[in-house]
Amino acid sequence: MRTAIIGFGNLGRGVLRALMRAEDARIVGIFSRREKNEVCTEANISVFPADRLFDFENDIDVLFICGGSADDLPVWTPRFAHYFNVVDSFDRHPEIRKHFERVDGAAKEGNHLALISAGWDPGILSAVRCASKAVLPDCRTVTFWGEGVSQGHSEALRRINGVKDAFEVTVPNTEAVKNAGENGIFENDDRKNHIRRCYVTADEGADRKRIENEIRTMPVYFDGYETEVNFVSEIELYSRFSSLCHKGRVLSAYDKNGTEAQADFKLSMRSNPDFTGAVLVACGRAVYAAAKRGRTGAVTVFDLPLADMLPPSLSAFDCL
Amino acid sequence: MRTAIIGFGNLGRGVLRALMRAEDARIVGIFSRREKNEVCTEANISVFPADRLFDFENDIDVLFICGGSADDLPVWTPRFAHYFNVVDSFDRHPEIRKHFERVDGAAKEGNHLALISAGWDPGILSAVRCASKAVLPDCRTVTFWGEGVSQGHSEALRRINGVKDAFEVTVPNTEAVKNAGENGIFENDDRKNHIRRCYVTADEGADRKRIENEIRTMPVYFDGYETEVNFVSEIELYSRFSSLCHKGRVLSAYDKNGTEAQADFKLSMRSNPDFTGAVLVACGRAVYAAAKRGRTGAVTVFDLPLADMLPPSLSAFDCL
Numbered sequence: 090m091r092t093a094i095i096g097f098g099n100l101g102r103g104v105l106r107a108l109m110r111a112e113d114a115r116i117v118g119i120f121s122r123r124e125k126n127e128v129c130t131e132a133n134i135s136v137f138p139a140d141r142l143f144d145f146e147n148d149i150d151v152l153f154i155c156g157g158s159a160d161d162l163p164v165w166t167p168r169f170a171h172y173f174n175v176v177d178s179f180d181r182h183p184e185i186r187k188h189f190e191r192v193d194g195a196a197k198e199g200n201h202l203a204l205i206s207a208g209w210d211p212g213i214l215s216a217v218r219c220a221s222k223a224v225l226p227d228c229r230t231v232t233f234w235g236e237g238v239s240q241g242h243s244e245a246l247r248r249i250n251g252v253k254d255a256f257e258v259t260v261p262n263t264e265a266v267k268n269a270g271e272n273g274i275f276e277n278d279d280r281k282n283h284i285r286r287c288y289v290t291a292d293e294g295a296d297r298k299r300i301e302n303e304i305r306t307m308p309v310y311f312d313g314y315e316t317e318v319n320f321v322s323e324i325e326l327y328s329r330f331s332s333l334c335h336k337g338r339v340l341s342a343y344d345k346n347g348t349e350a351q352a353d354f355k356l357s358m359r360s361n362p363d364f365t366g367a368v369l370v371a372c373g374r375a376v377y378a379a380a381k382r383g384r385t386g387a388v389t390v391f392d393l394p395l396a397d398m399l400p401p402s403l404s405a406f407d408c409l
Numbered sequence: 410m411r412t413a414i415i416g417f418g419n420l421g422r423g424v425l426r427a428l429m430r431a432e433d434a435r436i437v438g439i440f441s442r443r444e445k446n447e448v449c450t451e452a453n454i455s456v457f458p459a460d461r462l463f464d465f466e467n468d469i470d471v472l473f474i475c476g477g478s479a480d481d482l483p484v485w486t487p488r489f490a491h492y493f494n495v496v497d498s499f500d501r502h503p504e505i506r507k508h509f510e511r512v513d514g515a516a517k518e519g520n521h522l523a524l525i526s527a528g529w530d531p532g533i534l535s536a537v538r539c540a541s542k543a544v545l546p547d548c549r550t551v552t553f554w555g556e557g558v559s560q561g562h563s564e565a566l567r568r569i570n571g572v573k574d575a576f577e578v579t580v581p582n583t584e585a586v587k588n589a590g591e592n593g594i595f596e597n598d599d600r601k602n603h604i605r606r607c608y609v610t611a612d613e614g615a616d617r618k619r620i621e622n623e624i625r626t627m628p629v630y631f632d633g634y635e636t637e638v639n640f641v642s643e644i645e646l647y648s649r650f651s652s653l654c655h656k657g658r659v660l661s662a663y664d665k666n667g668t669e670a671q672a673d674f675k676l677s678m679r680s681n682p683d684f685t686g687a688v689l690v691a692c693g694r695a696v697y698a699a700a701k702r703g704r705t706g707a708v709t710v711f712d713l714p715l716a717d718m719l720p721p722s723l724s725a726f727d728c729l
Contacts (some may be wrong), residue, residue, distance in 0.1 A: 110546070186726050211729045216715060217674075219728035220533065221689040223718035224684070226430070350678040354537075358666075358670040364544070371543040385705065391716035391725045396535060396709075398543035405711045406506050408539035409531045 090377045091148060095169065096155035097223050098119040099240065099333065100178060103366025104153045105134070111370055114206075117149050140177045146172050150380075151373040158243050170387070171199035173341040174200060174380045176373050177366060178208040180241050181309060185211065193387035201378040203387045209356060210234065214339050216390055216408040217354045221341035228343035231275040233266060233282060235259035237335030245310045246287055249303050251295030254323065256285040256330045261338075262315075269340050270353070280313040287311075287318045290326045291310055307342060326394060335361040371398040410434055410697045411626045415462060415489065416475035417441040419653065421497065423686025424473045425454070426603055432720050437469050466492050470700075471693040473497075477564050483665065489709070491519035494700045496693050497527040498685060499563050501629060502726045505531065505709075513707035522700040523707045527684040529676060531556065532710055534659050540709055541661035541696045545670060547665035551595040553586060553602060555579035557655030560681060565630045566607055571615030574643065576650045578606040581658075582635075589660050590673070600633040607631075607638045650691040655668050655681040691718040 091377065092114050101119065104358050108114045118135040120142045129293040142152075150171040156165050156180045170192050179188050183325035185206050194239050196203040197409045210232065218230045235258065249255075257317035265282040276282055287304055291297055301318045321329070334357070339350040358364035372390065379388070396405045411613070412434050414421050428434045438455040440462045457532040462472075476485050478501045486497045490512050499508050505526050509683040523726065526532065528554065530715045536548045559579045566575035585602040588594040596602055607624055611617055623636045624631050641649070661672040678684035692710065695717035699708070 112546075179430075182729065185729050189726070205563055206555045213544075215729045216540070219715050219719065219725060220536070222690075222723050223694075223720075223729060224533075226723060227431075227719050259451050280442075324643065349680070350676070350684050352677075353673075353675045354671045356670070360669070367544045371540075374543075387723065388727060391728070392714045394712045394714055395539050395543065396711035398537065399545050400543075401543050403546060405539060405709065406509075408542060408711070409502065409505050409526055409535045409709060 090374065091117050091150045092153065092373065093117045093120060093142075093145065093149045093151075094153045094155055095120040095142060095165070096161065097123065097136075098155065099362035100369075101153075101155035102363060103360070103362035103364070104155055104369050105366070106363055107365075107367040107370040108153075112402055113374070114370065118144060123406075124131045130193065131205040137191075143172060149173055151176060151377050153369055153373060158241055159245060159248070163188060163191070166203065166205060170201055172201070172204040174201050174376050175203045176207050176369050176376055177205050178202070178369060180208060180211055182211065183309060189387050189389070196205050197386045200385050202376050202384050204372050204376045204389065204393065205387055206389055209335075209358070209361075209368060209371050210337050211387075211392045212365075212368050212390055213356065214354070216335050217339045217352070217392055218341070220369055221339075225328070225343040228350075229275045229277075230339055230341045231265075231269050231277070231282065232279070233261040233269075233336075233340075235261055235336055238330060238333050238361060239335070240308050240365075241332070242285065242287075245307060246304065247288060249300055251300050253291050253292050254285060254326060254328065258288070259282045259335075260286060260348040266311045273342055273344065275340070275342070280315075283314060285311055285316045286315045287316065287335035288321050288326055288329060289318060290323045291320055329397045332359060332360050335364075374398050374400070410693065410726065411437050411468060411470045412693065413437045413462075413465065413469045413655035414475055415440040415459060415470075415485070416444065416481065417456075418475065418477075419474075419682035420685060420689075421475035423680065423682035423684070424475055424689050425686070427684055427687040429472075429689040432722055433694070436464060436472045450494065460601050462489070463492060465616055468654060470521045471492055471496060471697050473689055473693060476518075478561055479565060479568070483508060483511070484610050486523065486525060487515035490516040490523035493519070494521050494696050495523045496527050496696055497523070497525050497531075498689060499526045500528060500531055502531065509659060509707050509709070515726065517538050517706045520705050522619060522696050522704050524570070524692050524711055524713065525707055528691050529655075529678070529681075530657050531690060532685075532688050532692075534657050534674070535678065536710055537659045538661070541659075541672055544710060545661075547594045548661050548670075549597075550587075550661045551589050551597070551602065552599070553581040553589075553658045553660075555581050555656055558650060558653050558681060559655070560653070562605065562607075563629050565627060566609060566624065569620055571611045572621050573612050575609040576646065578608070580606060581602045584685070593662055593664065593671075595660070600635075603634060605631055605634045606637045607636065607637060607712055608646055608649060610643045613641055643658065652679060653681045654679050655684075694718050694720070
């Protein structure tokens with residue numbers, strides 16, 4: 090499959106590393122708004138300015154769109170899905186349906202297939218929740234994220250005026266984890282299950298009170314959460330966040346008349362963007378296969394079969 | 410979807426209970442080789458002799474085949490897949506590919522769709538293994554079953570001459586679990602990871618030495634495993650095994666240059682046949698949907714999308 094990446098931040102680099110390891114992917118190029126010499130790639134990969142992407146309409150089987158969910162993907166994915174089969178990692182849960190509809194229209198018009206919201210959550214953890222509900226429709230599920238750095242929340246902090254750089258650490262609420270795991274009491278409000286710890290390096294002379302207030306009131310990302318805001322020096326910031334590890338967990342329980350069944354899925358990764366990149370590449374395989382069968386429009390991980398996500402040298406039978 | 414069950418042992422009862430809870434299933438009937446008055450169903454479900462099944466060729470959308478993997482399914486599934494869309498739970502891992510091929514031919518000839526090897530393993534745990542390999546092709550996985558009663562192994566014991574009734578308890582090897590979970594050392598030979606404890610009530614006067622020898626040397630099921638054989642009275646047997654709870658766990662780790670990512674999926678169920686039945690019903694939905702789209706032949710859980718396994722009142726978007 091002939092692949093390309095548009096957007097070359099942490100996630101783009103993660104996708105590149107996964108594509109370089111993939112036995113079945115050829116990398117046509119990286120498309121970036123950055124200056125060419127700023128884009129460091131380990132291997133001999135071609136780098137093009139983002140606006141040259143459309144010259145390659147007939148040379149790319151799957152395009153990995155590696156932009157931010159807040160500003161980039163709502164514009165990029167519908168635009169590119171018209172011309173290419175694409176995979177994105179749109180992760181703003183409450184807005185996924187709207188994003189899906191926009192992408193679906195564009196992809197169908199262009200006769201292409203677009204898989205949105207791939208990654209580990211939404212993505213792998215979504216599949217665990219969906220499988221739980223499919224088997225036991227009455228089951229309850231609860232999801233915990235962290236302790237780990239959230240890319241989306243960190244990006245949201247960085248967009249605030251006066252913020253030089255920042256990281257957000259999502260921490261599950263100890264009491265909620267204990268209640269769910271040991272006592273089977275599931276709190277359904279994610280905002281009560283997590284603490285959001287922000288580490289912010291402010292620009293010199295920036296109004297820290299205003300920054301803190303903008304963080305605490307930011308809808309979707311921080312509003313309603315127990316949020317800590319810590320202003321730290323640049324040196325402390327980078328020494329604290331040299332790695333981007335993360336964790337996720339889904340607990341499912343069905344207990345009509347007592348606990349009938351329980352599932353507990355835990356995922357931990359040393360590099361969130363590398364792991365997310367690897368999920369996107371697996372989804373890219375399934376997109377390529379389904380597009381060849383003539384499928385168009387928008388889909389999610391729920392819509393394509395797992396068998397098509399395996400690299401060709403691995404047999405699904407060996408996983409049975 | 411108009412459904413029916415053929416075979417009415419523990420698994421058939423589990424499927425029935427799941428179908429009765431399902432909002433989208435109508436039960437055409439239960440087809441059984443037992444006498445009608447031996448088949449106790451809680452509700453007003455029609456019971457027919459097994460040989461009347463073919464009279465209902467045009468009235469059943471999905472047939473759940475609930476026979477044993479050793480003797481029934483290799484014959485039943487190819488035979489019924491010619492006339493119906495079917496789901497089975499064939500669980501003899503080393504023979505799945507052969508079973509698949511036999512069923513595939515019959516289903517294609519009859520223009521029907523057959524999902525084989527559904528359940529929790531093979532089935533749900535297979536999907537976890539497959540997803541792990543899809544995302545991180547170099548990852549290692551290890552599966553532990555138990556502690557719990559294995560239906561297939563118990564059935565295998567019961568087929569031995571001189572065995573009145575029996576249960577097998579699969580127990581993960583404590584050392585292997587510790588090595589995998591704490592030290593990341595995965596033993597790939599299932600036979601070294603598990604102990605098989607057999608509880609057998611023998612017929613009066615039966616040769617216990619011969620029975621024990623037949624158990625220990627039975628290929629696939631016991632040969633090569635650390636196997637305990639305990640002869641117990643009927644009273645002890647039934648007081649010990651009033652419930653059929655079971656557990657399963659898949660650990661996946663990818664650690665090229667250190668541990669990059671780890672997944673740990675644990676499943677526990679109070680009733681193995683009820684949970685397996687619920688998985689079969691979810692798979693039945695996906696079979697029905699795919700058959701309507703014109704798909705024929707044999708498939709496994711890897712080949713159909715999760716979205717089609719949800720009951721209609723649940724939205725996949727809510728699981729994202």
